[in-house]
Each structure stands twice: as structure tokens, then as C-alpha cells.
Amino acid sequence: MKRTVLLYAAALALGSFTLAWLEYKYVTRVFVGELYVFFVAVAFAALGGWAGWRLTPAKKPVAFVRIDAALKSLGVSEG
Numbered sequence: 001m002k003r004t005v006l007l008y009a010a011a012l013a014l015g016s017f018t019l020a021w022l023e024y025k026y027v028t029r030v031f032v033g034e035l036y037v038f039f040v041a042v043a044f045a046a047l048g049g050w051a052g053w054r055l056t057p058a059k060k061p062v063a064f065v066r067i068d069a070a071l072k073s074l075g076v077s078e079g
Helices: 002-030 032-055 068-074
Strands: none
Touching: 002 032
């Protein structure tokens, strides 16, 4: 029983692999131009993201300054 199940499992795995491989070959032949354009676009997007991240200076946090006179004039409690 186990041998039969293992043989069927191996046959299904081989068939699935073969179909996936054939589909990959078909897609790469049919859409070869689009794939090249896609990979070039991804490369330029990654390069632009990296350049923007590296070349943009990091913003330093501004210290919070509390203005007590404004709070008093507005009637805001310190609560």
C-alpha cells in the first residue's frame, strides 16, 4: 500500500514539475520582450530607491519648545 502511494506521489510530482517547466519555457518565449523590459524597470526602480535613500540627508528631530505664555493666554491647563 505504501509503495503504491509513493509511486503515485512521485508520478504526480514529476508530472507537476514537467508542466511547470513547460509553462515556464512557453512564457519565456512568448513574453521575452516584456520580461526584458520588466527586469530593466525593476533594476532602475531599485537603483532610484537606493540613490534616493543614500543621497537624501536624514532630518534631525526638532526639539519641542513649550511656550507657557501662549498656554496661559489660551486657558489651557497643564493637567
